Every structure is written in structure tokens, then in C-alpha cells.
């Protein structure tokens with residue numbers, strides 16, 4: 264009986280070991296086939312990648328660019344970069360921006376590159392009050408079709424000057440905060456507004472350019488540009504270009520117009536009342552069906568050009584007359600004791616100092632900066648320029664009473680129905 268039990272046990276064992284070796288064999292076979300398959304697939308994908316290498320390197324995609332920046336003295340020269348690029352003006356795209364705004368900066372860049380700059384490769388200049396991170400430099404350089412330059416703003420051009428009374432400053436911050444004014448208690452916002460009003464054009468990195476196109480993070484350009492706006496400016500002798508004009512919050516500029524009044528009195532030689540746009544910023548008649556929605560306490564009707572989009576002639580901003588204007592306002596301390604914005608300061612400056620016909624409204628350029636946008640009104644123009652916007656949307660400022668565009672048409676340089684040629 265025992266003997267039989269041993270035979271049975273031996274039989275079971277041999278069956279088990281047989282199936283074990285069988286399973287091991289099939290696992291080994293499976294692994295081998297998988298490896299073979301992976302190898303052949305890998306080879307195929309590598310062949311596919313190699314097949315398009317020459318195309319990718321030479322025409323479709325350019326080789327990765329190294330960043331060309333002011334921290335680096337050796338500026339990279341890419342050969343044949345300007346092949347097939349139309350004639351350009353001496354101009355740059357300009358963004359004042361913080362490192363943490365990189366996603367928004369890339370969004371704006373992508374939009375402007377796709378709608379305009381991919382055909383022109385204008386340089387990009389980035390300004391910051393602290394050094395840019397490598398991540399910021401790399402990503403923006405990769406996004407740009409032109410060269411990219413990065414510059415650190417010197418503290419003297421950015422920080423609050425010593426002559427600002429600390430106690431008065433803190434009290435006023437609290438006051439604007441209590442009134443619920445947007446950015447009412449922000450110190451850095453005030454530095455930014457003063458910098459954009461009177462210091463951006465003094466930056467060394469901009470010395471060699473004649474025109475700048477201001478770009479902010481998180482904006483969108485709705486339509487293909489039908490022209491190079493720099494060329495239009497140059498050819499038509501324009502010195503300041505805008506797309507949106509609207510009313511300013513009066514609480515941020517309570518004493519600005521008093522300062523402007525004083526400035527006008529003392530600097531009449533700089534101002535040509537016959538040819539400038541004084542009426543545009545002071546007239547408050549009813550226009551169309553709209554009366555001005557904002558009641559102003561001064562002669563200033565609060566109309567300004569929205570400066571987050573602006574194209575300007577740097578030589579005008581560098582001129583003695585603009586700097587006499589800025590220095591006069593700056594001496595009043597309103598950038599800190601109130602919260603004077605660069606938009607009303609630029610707008611009043613160009614309205615007083617330039618001739619009406621030196622300011623241009625870019626009618627055809629759809630644009631959005633939260634919470635407002637502008638979208639070309641003409642249906643066929645929207646099709647032609649592949650616009651992605653709704654001209655009847657609530658966010659379209661041009662059809663809202665908050666817009667000053669109709670006042671510009673009536674008291675500024677008028678309305679043009681024909682596209683600018685370049």
C-alpha cells in the first residue's frame with residue numbers, strides 16, 4: 264500500500280514539474296516576442312523621426328534658439344534668420360512682466376506671434392524689477408519668432424523715491440483701500456504705473472529702437488493683422504497708436520487735472536491748442552445716444568487710451584517736452600499719494616503734446632484684456648482677417664457708454680473708413 268502511495272506522489276510531482284517547466288518556457292517565449300516586437304516598433308518610430316529630420320531642421324521648425332539676453336554678452340547670431348522676412352521698422356515688442364506671470368506671458372506671445380509677428384520676427388524686449396528666471400527666459404525665447412532680450416530695471420527707475428513722505432503715503436494707501444479702489448493699497452502697482460509713465464523709454468535696452476509695441480500677459484489679439492502697424496505708424500507719421508479708449512476711475516486721479524492745469528499754464532510753448540486733442544479729453548457733450556456715463560469733478564472728462572495696448576514712438580517719449588510734462592507731474596507725488604495710472608498720464612500727455620493726426624486708432628486690430636475687448640464691426644473684415652470675436656458681445660467696449668471712441672471720432676482725429684496702407 265505504501266509503495267503505491269509513493270508512486271502516486273511521484274506521478275503528481277512529475278505532472279507539476281512538467282507544467283512548471285512548460286509555464287516557464289512559455290513565459291520566456293512571451294518575453295522574447297515582446298522584446299522583438301518592441302525592438303521592431305522602436306526601430307520603426309526611429310526611422311520615422313529620422314525621415315523628417317532634414318525637413319524639421321531646415322524649414323519647418325528652426326533649430327532651438329539659445330536665448331540672447333543682456334545677462335549674456337555674446338549675442339547669438341542665427342544665420343539666414345531674416346530670409347523671406349518683409350522690410351521691418353526699427354521696433355520691438357515690449358513686455359514688463361513678473362516671473363510668475365510666465366503662463367500669461369506665453370499666452371499673449373503666442374497670440375501676437377500667430378496673428379502678426381510670425382511673418383516679421385520683430386525682437387521681444389522683457390523688463391523686470393527683479394532678475395528673470397532661467398525658466399522664464401527659456402520658455403519665452405522658445406515662443407518668440409524674433410530675438411529676445413531681458414533687462415533688469417535699475418532700482419532708481421522703479422522704487423519709490425526718498426522724497427515721498429512715508430507717513431502721508433501710508434495714510435493715503437489706507438484711504439484708497441477703504442474706498443475699495445482697485446489696487447488702492449498696492450505699493451508695487453504704484454511703482455509700475457510711475458515706471459510706465461516716465462521710465463520705460465529711458466531703459467538702456469530700448470536705446471536703439473524707434474518704436475515699441477506694449478504687450479501685457481494674458482491678453483489676446485482676435486484677428487490677423489492686415490498690416491505691419493509699425494510701418495503704418497512710420498509711413499503716416501503717427502506717434503501714438505491705440506485700440507481702446509474708455510473712462511478712468513476718478514478716485515485714482517483726484518488731483519491729476521489740477522496738476523495738468525498748472526503744467527499747461529507754465530508750459531504753453533510746448534502745447535499747440537489748435538492742433539492737439541485737448542477737446543477730446545475735456546469735452547463732455549452728449550454723443551450719439553450716450554451722455555458721458557461718468558460725472559467728473561474737473562474739466563478732465565476722464566477719457567483715456569487703454570495703455571495695456573499701445574504702440575508708440577520712443578523718440579516722442581524721450582523728447583524734452585514729454586519729460587518736462589512727466590517731471591512736472593512726478594514732482595506732485597500723485598503716483599504715490601493717489602494712484603495715478605500710466606494710461607491717463609500717457610493719454611493726457613499725447614493729447615496735449617501731439618497733433619491730433621499724429622495719434623492713430625487701429626480700427627482693424629481685435630484685442631482683449633480683461634474685462635474689455637474690441638472687435639472689428641465690419642463682417643467681411645472679420646472674415647478676411649480670421650477674427651475670433653463677437654462684435655456684439657457685452658465685453659466689446661466700443662458699443663458701451665463707457666467707451667470714449669465716439670468722442671475720439673468727433674473731437675480727436677475723426678473716423679477713417681479706408682484701411683491704412685503700409
Ligand SMILES: Nc1nc2c(ncn2[C@@H]2O[C@H](COP(=O)(O)OP(=O)(O)OP(=O)(O)O)[C@@H](O)[C@H]2O)c(=O)[nH]1
Pocket residue numbers: 358359360361364390391392393451452455478479480571633
Ligand atoms: N516686473 C514687474 N511687472 C509688473 C509689476 N506689477 C505689474 N507689472 C506688469 O505691469 C503690467 C500692468 O500690470 P497689471 O497687473 O496687468 O495691471 P492692470 O492691467 O492695470 O490690471 P490687471 O491686468 O487687471 O491686473 C503687466 O505687464 C504686469 O505684468 C511688478 O511689480 N513687477
Ligand SMILES: [Mg+2]
Pocket residue numbers: 479571632
Ligand atoms: Mg493688465
